[in-house]
Amino acid sequence: MARNLIFMTGATGVLGQELVKELLKTTDVEIAVLARAKNRMTHKERVEKILTSIGLDSHLGSRIHVIEGDVTHHKFGIKKADLEYLEHECKTFYHIAALTALNGTEKECQQINVGGTEHALELAWDLKKKGKLERFIYFSTAFVAGSVWDHCSKEDELPAKPVFANYYESSKYKAETKVREAMAKGLPVTIIRPSIVVGHSETGEVSEFNVIYPFIKLFAHGVLSKIPTHPENTFNIVPIDFVIKATCAIVKDPRSVNKAFHVVAPKPPSIGMLLKMGKEDYSAVPPIEVIDPKHFSKSKMNPQEQMVFSMMEPYLGYLNGQLTFDTTNTREILRGTGISMPKTDDAFLKTLVRYAVKVGYLAI
Numbered sequence: 001m002a003r004n005l006i007f008m009t010g011a012t013g014v015l016g017q018e019l020v021k022e023l024l025k026t027t028d029v030e031i032a033v034l035a036r037a038k039n040r041m042t043h044k045e046r047v048e049k050i051l052t053s054i055g056l057d058s059h060l061g062s063r064i065h066v067i068e069g070d071v072t073h074h075k076f077g078i079k080k081a082d083l084e085y086l087e088h089e090c091k092t093f094y095h096i097a098a099l100t101a102l103n104g105t106e107k108e109c110q111q112i113n114v115g116g117t118e119h120a121l122e123l124a125w126d127l128k129k130k131g132k133l134e135r136f137i138y139f140s141t142a143f144v145a146g147s148v149w150d151h152c153s154k155e156d157e158l159p160a161k162p163v164f165a166n167y168y169e170s171s172k173y174k175a176e177t178k179v180r181e182a183m184a185k186g187l188p189v190t191i192i193r194p195s196i197v198v199g200h201s202e203t204g205e206v207s208e209f210n211v212i213y214p215f216i217k218l219f220a221h222g223v224l225s226k227i228p229t230h231p232e233n234t235f236n237i238v239p240i241d242f243v244i245k246a247t248c249a250i251v252k253d254p255r256s257v258n259k260a261f262h263v264v265a266p267k268p269p270s271i272g273m274l275l276k277m278g279k280e281d282y283s284a285v286p287p288i289e290v291i292d293p294k295h296f297s298k299s300k301m302n303p304q305e306q307m308v309f310s311m312m313e314p315y316l317g318y319l320n321g322q323l324t325f326d327t328t329n330t331r332e333i334l335r336g337t338g339i340s341m342p343k344t345d346d347a348f349l350k351t352l353v354r355y356a357v358k359v360g361y362l363a364i
């Protein structure tokens with residue numbers, strides 16, 4: 001019989017991988033991970049490859065169990081025997097899977113983020129009613145409140161009229177609404193809301209350069225040269241190790257049931273800090289012009305820049321720092337755990353960029 005079985009979606013992604021690693025290293029839990037076949041690899045081969053790359057493949061079959069499925073299907077399309085296994089053993093369900101591309105289409109975001117969460121909730125209710133489920137942990141995003149407006153987002157509510165920059169944000173809003181409805185009906189839910197997740201606080205290391213990194217690359221490599229923002233505007237990034245450690249501490253604490261937690265930087269860096277570093281430390285970075293958004297016009301760009309800029313529009317809300325985050329719940333629950341809110345200062349930015357350069361992601 002499995003001890004404290006966790007069921008996790010999204011375990012092959014950036015955050016899921018790190019969470020699996022942390023749980024294997026710091027607890028004795030067993031984890032059943034949902035995975036799908038992709039890139040000519042079976043669901044099992046993919047998980048095995050990831051575990052091998054982090055030196056934890058010896059746990060496959062003993063502490064890690066792989067279940068085939070896709071969140072867009074009813075009950076994730078999980079086979080009957082695997083569903084019965086989860087019914088018998090699963091105590092904690094982490095729903096992490098999502099389409100995280102900020103330029104995802106409305107249909108894709110609806111299908112994976114909203115539909116996927118509906119299917120997760122349906123399964124969670126079954127596991128609670130027929131089985132032993134005690135907790136449902138949902139990975140939302142701090143930008144569930146919409147990144148393009150001047151608002152202080154509270155942890156235990158969703159704004160009535162958010163302003164979104166892209167379908168990722170609006171779909172995560174709809175998904176969190178569904179999760180909150182389930183919570184109101186008695187599902188024991190904890191909601192984790194990270195901001196933009198970046199590399200490790202000390203090494204800058206990250207398994208994949210997603211979300212904000214491609215945006216930075218376009219400027220660092222000179223594909224884009226004009227940015228509509230103000231140097232003093234901030235962008236809320238959060239180191240991955242803080243997100244993982246804070247999540248584990250939050251979930252461990254029974255006070256976290258039926259609450260949401262902003263896992264964000266209390267003092268986010270400014271655009272000016274990033275530009276100054278590029279200019280001073282990396283002579284290969286071409287000049288970047290900051291333009292007041294009021295005077296910015298896409299039509300003044302050359303056709304190539306316009307094309308690239310259109311692809312980048314969904315990201316712009318993240319550079320404007322008008323959405324801010326209340327962190328009362330997170331601070332309260334982390335008090336006394338030894339985990340401090342993350343520092344995202346000039347030195348941290350340097351660490352992130354140094355790592356991206358070292359592994360060849362940024363050629364500057």
Ligand SMILES: NC(=O)c1ccc[n+]([C@@H]2O[C@H](COP(=O)([O-])OP(=O)(O)OC[C@H]3O[C@@H](n4cnc5c(N)ncnc54)[C@H](OP(=O)(O)O)[C@@H]3O)[C@@H](O)[C@H]2O)c1
Pocket residue numbers: 009010011012013014015016035036038069070071072095096097098099100101112139140141142172193194195196197198208210211
């Ligand atoms: N990264 C951030 O900056 C950030 C910030 C705030 C919140 N979040 C939230 O945190 C969670 C994890 O983010 P991440 O950065 O780790 O994402 P990621 O690296 O893009 O990974 C996404 C995960 O979702 C899985 N997935 C996507 N579609 C699926 C489907 N149809 N069926 C089954 N699995 C599917 C992927 O599986 P495959 O490997 O099979 O594609 C992968 O495991 C998401 O809910 C995201 O909204 C992330």
